[in-house]
Amino acid sequence: MVEATSKIPVSQIIPDGEIYPGNHALQRLPLKDIAPSPYQQRKRFDPETLKELAQSILHDGLISPILVRPSGDGFELIAGERRCRAIRDYTNRQTIEALVIAIDDRGARRLSAAENLHREDLTLFEAIEAIVEIVDADLIDNRAYGAMGTSPVDRVAALLGKLHAITNSKDRGSQVSREGELLLDKFIQQVEEIFKKLPKPLEWKSFYRNDLHLIVDTAEEVREASVRHTLNKSQTRALKKLHRVSQGRFTALIRESTGPRTGERGSDEPSPGTGSLGDFSAAEIEMIAEKEIRKQALAEQERAREQVPLLSKVKALVMNRLGIPTEVIAANLGINRKTAKKYGQGTMVCAAVRRELSKGLAVPVIAGKHALPEPLVWSVALEGKDDQDRFDALGWKVRPWDYWYWNNCDQRFGDDWPGRIPAQMIGHILYYFSDQGNLVLDPMAGGGVVADTCLAFNRKCRSFDMEHRPDVRPEIESHFWDGDNLRWPIQGTDKPDLVIFDPPYFTKKSGHYDAKGISGRSREAYLDFMGQFLSLTHRCTKPACRIALINADWRDFQRTPARDEMRRKAILIREYLEILDQSGWEETHIIQAPLSSERFTGTMVQAMQKRKTLGVISRYVIVARKSE
């Protein structure tokens, strides 16, 4: 039996102060007559805190009544589930003070969600879910909106996603479709209003970008860890990233971080059992994820190096088209000279490629169909063309100035190799400083981008590297430039017209190359090597030979504020210019060819800004000729 007590203003109880029309009265209701709210988002109720709440209600009374609406023979709860549970489960009371209001489903949903948003113990996810509930409750009567998904979160994500894309396009000045305009007209004002009227007003775009995705696609274990360690939004986002990158590393981190952290702050790895996850900043968790990404990229590179071995016929053809002498081909492939010559000419293979080209097949398709390296097919496809036509055919534009920047390496040329340079840069060096048929030397060839580009530009090329990969890169001959005993690897009278020298930039990427190489040497030994190498190259190349030295300033900037860097540790471009000069070379051009700043991740940038670290992304192509 419902017992009316007194009337109080609804605005005292309804969280955002909205007054709903109709009757409302404060009444004492039997708990058994109150059905739970179908809109309750909250899933966890901690028994300990419920017991505490029950004690406080017994002691001080119920500070604010629960909110219900009539439903069937009884009532349906709108707000106050914790209070109901505390009294029902932990006291002897059978009734509870309730404010009974007449309200429709939409209003009940909204109030229930808004009441949730006021709770102090709300988890990050519950707060986002409550906002989704409010938005969905306000829009669900609209048919177009209702058709956007089967659950509130699907619908809200779909609508905000569309509005986000449309408004971004408009901001950029792009054309928006008619449907887009209609959608915007229909919803934008209402959405802005809803977010403005939230208990804590919020920008809908910021909610879409920063919050919503946390409940859309966050794995249950990430949610659980986030709630257990009361992580904030950025920490959760970073943890989610780690989980996506490596579930193994995620699990290890959760396992390891069980107690208060005692380890040194700033190190990116927690020591086992000594950290609580909540003690790690978002940046630190993200650093762990970034480290995993780098590890996986390295493993991917390793896999890429294990490419499918080429047939001897194809190897000999590639080598021959690069002008490698038949005796070298024979010796390197372990076949006799006659076979090396026959394979090298590759009459049948080239005829097949030309046939396919005449049928209009694209170069990559032919390469795939005949299991040939794409640069080899380009070398056939571009026969007889001048350099400008080759640029056009490859879809490159000649840069007629001394600033060469490319966002990405052209994947058609060269392997994924640590320190890989863009083929476009090699194309420009060849274009400006060599002619077709010239011999190019690449003494430290790495992933083979120079040889590949030479194939496309009809240059001869001898490539060398201490890393030997005869199965996939037969044209890169095995040669170790020994700083204590330098040896010129090209026998006979053939002398290079152009040297493209892309050495390791001192110790940068030293972990990626064999330690016996020059990046494993001391600063003095590295510079000494440069002097000896450039002198030897001066002696063994044609009089009109040019050298294109690709390098960057090497500064000890990692973890060091710019002001604390030590000049004596650095190797600046000036040093290379001096060594060139001392070795008989004079520079004719210093071309800027910057590295992409994308190699600094957001987290790294933040850390660098904090420490005032000044990174290096400048890179140069120093072109020199022999001094007169």
Ligand SMILES: C[S@@+](CC[C@H](N)C(=O)[O-])C[C@H]1O[C@@H](n2cnc3c(N)ncnc32)[C@H](O)[C@@H]1O
């Ligand atoms: C910067 S990478 C070249 C990258 C290449 N230009 C590319 O785009 O793929 C430098 C190369 O020098 C090689 N190297 C370093 N020291 C060497 C040495 N002493 N003798 C031969 N090769 C060496 C390394 O193996 C590495 O492949």
